[in-house]
């Protein structure tokens with residue numbers, strides 16, 4: 001993520017079944033040709049999905065030219081269990097971990113319950129990882145503030161604690177207004193200029209359906225701004241059935257405009273939430289002139 005052309009990265013989730021896994025591998029191979037800086041794999045709440053994260057991220061490390069980043073959350077894990085997952089990542093050849101606290105399973109916006117022998121905040125997870133080996137550690141950042149933070153300044157102070165605990169960089173929650181990202185960057189520098197020099201990679205989700213707009217709010221407490229919803233609804237039309245192609249065209253255009261603004265502001269990398277599909281990410285990269293195959 002050095003000087004020069006803006007890079008991009010993508011996020012995947014462990015698929016639920018064989019069809020989903022086949023779809024993921026098509027996406028992986030398609031995006032691999034465009035040379036992403038890294039690909040990250042989310043970590044779910046339950047045992048079987050967690051096993052899949054370890055297995056598929058290991059396969060990405062072994063069978064592709066990609067740099068995999070495995071997410072890890074503290075939900076329902078004792079420190080001992082966290083050590084063991086980190087050991088499994090290391091055995092699978094994974095050296096990059098995104099350290100997250102996670103949310104209560106079932107109700108992401110419900111009250112947080114720490115495991116009795118676990119950790120309370122992501123900063124502790126960062127410190128734990130630092131002590132376990134030579135990992136590159138990322139953390140989450142929230143341009144609009146984390147939903148549990150009382151205000152944006154407190155949010156920035158706690159975010160900086162994760163960087164001070166040893167995180168190398170951060171990836172943000174998806175957002176739609178460049179100003180929210182730029183203000184976060186300024187707040188972090190105001191708290192600690194040295195830590196503020198670490199990369200904060202902006203997270204972008206090209207919206208491809210009106211349904212996903214509502215789903216996003218349910219899962220993250222994150223609202224799509226009204227001016228964006230209005231553009232999408234106008235594209236959907238007033239007929240009985242939503243004009244889905246028109247909606248996704250607007251979603252891709254909105255993501256492209258945001259990315260252009262962020263590139264002008266000098267971001268090192270753009271992180272795309274893909275939902276395991278390549279098309280929207282590829283289209284945005286194409287419009288940005290960044291969809292060139294690796295040499």
Ligand SMILES: Cc1cc2nc3c(=O)[nH]c(=O)nc-3n(C[C@H](O)[C@H](O)[C@H](O)COP(=O)(O)OP(=O)(O)OC[C@H]3O[C@@H](n4cnc5c(N)ncnc54)[C@H](O)[C@@H]3O)c2cc1C
Nearest residue numbers: 042043071100101102121122140146148149158171172173
């Ligand atoms: C890029 C990205 C990837 C993600 N991937 C996943 C995933 O794979 N799996 C998953 O389940 N979830 C994932 N999430 C969601 C994430 O787990 C939730 O948003 C979670 O609520 C916050 O995690 P965190 O690591 O930011 O927590 P923390 O940094 O611990 O923050 C949680 C809250 O506690 C506050 N806080 C922190 N330290 C202190 C302190 N010392 N005193 C008081 N308050 C404090 C923070 O301000 C914040 O409000 C992801 C989020 C992002 C942005």
